[in-house]
Amino acid sequence: MEKKITVLPGDGIGPEVIASAVEVLQVVGKRFNHTFHLAYGAIGGAAIDQYNNPLPDETISLCEQSDAVLLGAVGGPKWDQNTPELRPEKGLLRIRKHFDLFANLRPVMAIPSLLGASPLKKEVAENVDLMIVRELTGGVYFGEPRMRTDDGAIDTTVYSRKEVERIVENAFHLARLRKGRLCSVDKANVLETSRLWREVVEEMKKRFPDVQVEHHLVDSVAMKLITNPSHFDVVVTENMFGDILSDEASVITGSLGVLPSASIRGDNFGLYEPVHGSAPEIAGQGVANPAATILSVAMLLKYSFGLKEEAAEIERAVNAVFEDGYFTADLARDGDRVLTTSEWTNKVINE
Amino acid sequence: MEKKITVLPGDGIGPEVIASAVEVLQVVGKRFNHTFHLAYGAIGGAAIDQYNNPLPDETISLCEQSDAVLLGAVGGPKWDQNTPELRPEKGLLRIRKHFDLFANLRPVMAIPSLLGASPLKKEVAENVDLMIVRELTGGVYFGEPRMRTDDGAIDTTVYSRKEVERIVENAFHLARLRKGRLCSVDKANVLETSRLWREVVEEMKKRFPDVQVEHHLVDSVAMKLITNPSHFDVVVTENMFGDILSDEASVITGSLGVLPSASIRGDNFGLYEPVHGSAPEIAGQGVANPAATILSVAMLLKYSFGLKEEAAEIERAVNAVFEDGYFTADLARDGDRVLTTSEWTNKVINE
Ligand SMILES: CC(C)[C@H](C(=O)O)[C@@H](O)C(=O)O
Ligand SMILES: CC(C)[C@H](C(=O)O)[C@@H](O)C(=O)O
Numbered sequence: 001m002e003k004k005i006t007v008l009p010g011d012g013i014g015p016e017v018i019a020s021a022v023e024v025l026q027v028v029g030k031r032f033n034h035t036f037h038l039a040y041g042a043i044g045g046a047a048i049d050q051y052n053n054p055l056p057d058e059t060i061s062l063c064e065q066s067d068a069v070l071l072g073a074v075g076g077p078k079w080d081q082n083t084p085e086l087r088p089e090k091g092l093l094r095i096r097k098h099f100d101l102f103a104n105l106r107p108v109m110a111i112p113s114l115l116g117a118s119p120l121k122k123e124v125a126e127n128v129d130l131m132i133v134r135e136l137t138g139g140v141y142f143g144e145p146r147m148r149t150d151d152g153a154i155d156t157t158v159y160s161r162k163e164v165e166r167i168v169e170n171a172f173h174l175a176r177l178r179k180g181r182l183c184s185v186d187k188a189n190v191l192e193t194s195r196l197w198r199e200v201v202e203e204m205k206k207r208f209p210d211v212q213v214e215h216h217l218v219d220s221v222a223m224k225l226i227t228n229p230s231h232f233d234v235v236v237t238e239n240m241f242g243d244i245l246s247d248e249a250s251v252i253t254g255s256l257g258v259l260p261s262a263s264i265r266g267d268n269f270g271l272y273e274p275v276h277g278s279a280p281e282i283a284g285q286g287v288a289n290p291a292a293t294i295l296s297v298a299m300l301l302k303y304s305f306g307l308k309e310e311a312a313e314i315e316r317a318v319n320a321v322f323e324d325g326y327f328t329a330d331l332a333r334d335g336d337r338v339l340t341t342s343e344w345t346n347k348v349i350n351e
Numbered sequence: 352m353e354k355k356i357t358v359l360p361g362d363g364i365g366p367e368v369i370a371s372a373v374e375v376l377q378v379v380g381k382r383f384n385h386t387f388h389l390a391y392g393a394i395g396g397a398a399i400d401q402y403n404n405p406l407p408d409e410t411i412s413l414c415e416q417s418d419a420v421l422l423g424a425v426g427g428p429k430w431d432q433n434t435p436e437l438r439p440e441k442g443l444l445r446i447r448k449h450f451d452l453f454a455n456l457r458p459v460m461a462i463p464s465l466l467g468a469s470p471l472k473k474e475v476a477e478n479v480d481l482m483i484v485r486e487l488t489g490g491v492y493f494g495e496p497r498m499r500t501d502d503g504a505i506d507t508t509v510y511s512r513k514e515v516e517r518i519v520e521n522a523f524h525l526a527r528l529r530k531g532r533l534c535s536v537d538k539a540n541v542l543e544t545s546r547l548w549r550e551v552v553e554e555m556k557k558r559f560p561d562v563q564v565e566h567h568l569v570d571s572v573a574m575k576l577i578t579n580p581s582h583f584d585v586v587v588t589e590n591m592f593g594d595i596l597s598d599e600a601s602v603i604t605g606s607l608g609v610l611p612s613a614s615i616r617g618d619n620f621g622l623y624e625p626v627h628g629s630a631p632e633i634a635g636q637g638v639a640n641p642a643a644t645i646l647s648v649a650m651l652l653k654y655s656f657g658l659k660e661e662a663a664e665i666e667r668a669v670n671a672v673f674e675d676g677y678f679t680a681d682l683a684r685d686g687d688r689v690l691t692t693s694e695w696t697n698k699v700i701n702e
Binding site: 084087089093118119120121124140141143146147148149151152153154155156157158159160161162163164187189190191192193195196218219220222223225226227228240241243244245247248250251252256 | 435438440444469470471472475491492494497498499500502503504505506507508509510511512513514515538540541542543544546547569570571573574576577578579591592594595596598599601602603607
């Protein structure tokens with residue numbers, strides 16, 4: 001297989017974790033006889049510095065010519081005081097919208113050797129294996145009007161039936177490939193967009209009789225993600241609720257530093273990035289944890305290229321290195337062997 | 352002191368926990384020489400059954416003639432299929448709006464003898480003592496337009512500067528009376544209403560130089576409430592974020608069943624209710640836990656009547672009964688003494 005990937009290292013530890021992930025990608029390519037052509041572009045703070053634009057046209061056209069995008073992280077104190085249009089995260093919002101990446105997949109799984117770092121009791125966190133499917137290009141993030149008024153401000157949550165249908169359908173397909181359970185999250189006792197959402201789920205479920213569906217209110221899910229997270233398989237929700245719930249879910253297993261994400265659209269194109277941020281305070285020291293970005297490569301291979309075996313091989317290698325007790329500084333506890341970014345990456349490659 | 356209180360038992364276990372709380376209230380009244388005149392009204396499902404209206408005019412006028420309102424709980428499967436206007440929670444939304452109860456106070460504290468029931472590790476949960484201050488009468492809950500459109504649906508988040516100012520000011524005052532720390536929660540990197548919110552907090556903080564202020568994004572607070580909940584003192588946020596975060600916060604210490612809440616406006620009038628729901632599955636059995644409603648009476652005495660000593664006395668008694676190892680069925684674990692609602696209430700009264 002021959003594929004083009006645009007690589008956007010971004011800010012902070014972005015370039016370091018990307019370097020590790022690209023190494024792993026190339027090793028997998030060699031071993032399984034694929035050729036991955038990489039093109040590097042700028043996004044976020046780095047792009048603001050270079051182009052005065054968090055998502056320059058050059059980057060957009062690189063991505064347009066690619067089969068998938070691998071992103072590091074964006075943001076940092078240097079750009080925190082910029083106007084909204086010149087802030088690093090605007091690059092993220094715009095790339096999502098431009099490429100219509102409407103489905104954000106955020107898996108959260110318990111990794112036995114990391115459970116010690118979880119704020120939850122072991123028995124609560126240990127069987128967690130869920131995926132949050134967040135609508136990413138609609139809702140209050142992009143709805144108009146959004147503005148100051150004479151005496152205050154307004155934002156607008158907008159969803160078309162089509163927008164809801166495509167994300168819900170996506171989630172049904174994912175549930176079918178996993179444990180066959182779908183939890184749809186809304187605030188149907190208050191919001192009109194939530195009532196539409198619930199209606200669509202009710203209609204769609206007729207086409208997926210093998211998937212077990214439940215509706216939950218967002219406030220109740222915010223509780224249950226803590227009291228009983230292993231209850232969940234696939235959780236589907238709109239953009240703003242998904243932002244909150246996927247971040248909440250990301251800390252329950254103690255593996256925040258190792259969680260990957262995918263932002264995809266109907267076809268095979270997608271953008272893959274670690275869930276963690278750009279961690280400017282440790283950037284450039286060679287100590288960052290590349291696991292989340294390496295696992296994002298696995299998601300890329302699986303969702304954009306259909307390379308399930310290759311993806312599984314990466315996931316297996318990462319887990320094996322953790323089980324062997326090798327950690328980067330962020331995860332190591334007393335007595336653990338602390339590896340640098342490149343040492344840890346080599347362990348994965350050897351696996 | 353002579354005061355009028357409207358009592359709205361509501362549905363499910365509402366009438367039982369209210370009976371306990373009223374007993375405690377009257378004992379406190381006798382002991383401290385106050386006269387509390389009670390008037391009972393209907394709300395929620397009970398009011399739908401009786402008046403075909405979840406908040407009948409009779410109830411509104413009772414409340415208007417009172418100094419404070421004590422509520423049990425509303426809702427149950429019997430009314431779940433009703434149209435939005437005839438659902439029990441509509442009574443709640445309408446009473447909040449009608450009486451302009453714009454500030455919802457939700458304290459969350461660790462109770463040592465209940466920490467075993469927390470999903471969090473003991474060392475994470477043990478020092479929690481926070482209060483979420485949720486804006487309760489604005490935002491997307493009441494903003495217009497909210498409707499179906501040709502191809503979908505919309506909701507509108509609306510805040511006037513005045514609405515933001517009064518809730519933020521309230522939170523500053525509360526922070527001053529507590530540990531002097533205020534965390535303001537918004538999504539200022541995306542929402543216009545959040546930028547207004549942040550501006551107001553920045554202006555207001557000049558008037559409260561003794562309060563230490565920080566701004567956090569809602570997604571980041573959703574994480575931190577789990578990883579480091581004892582970081583927080585007063586947390587102030589808008590209606591929808593507050594709904595999600597206050598429910599999330601309510602489960603971290605294992606004391607969900609015992610948490611009270613207050614919904615107040617500028618003057619002394621307020622509505623007080625337990626955080627837990629109507630628990631229809633155990634209603635009528637005399638086994639419900641009345642602690643949250645009893646503690647809501649303490650909030651009522653403190654916030655509406657300024658009776659701090661009386662409130663502290665109730666809180667002390669409730670804690671003492673827990674420390675002595677007396678629990679209702681919901682909280683009891685192997686070996687604990689299980690008390691009925693009225694037995695447990697008597698323990699509190701004896702204290
Ligand atoms: C940076 C911000 C705009 C973004 C979002 O809210 O979507 C981030 O929190 C995320 O979840 O990727
Ligand atoms: C019942 C519902 C409308 C209500 C709300 O969302 O405000 C409830 O969840 C609450 O928090 O009191």
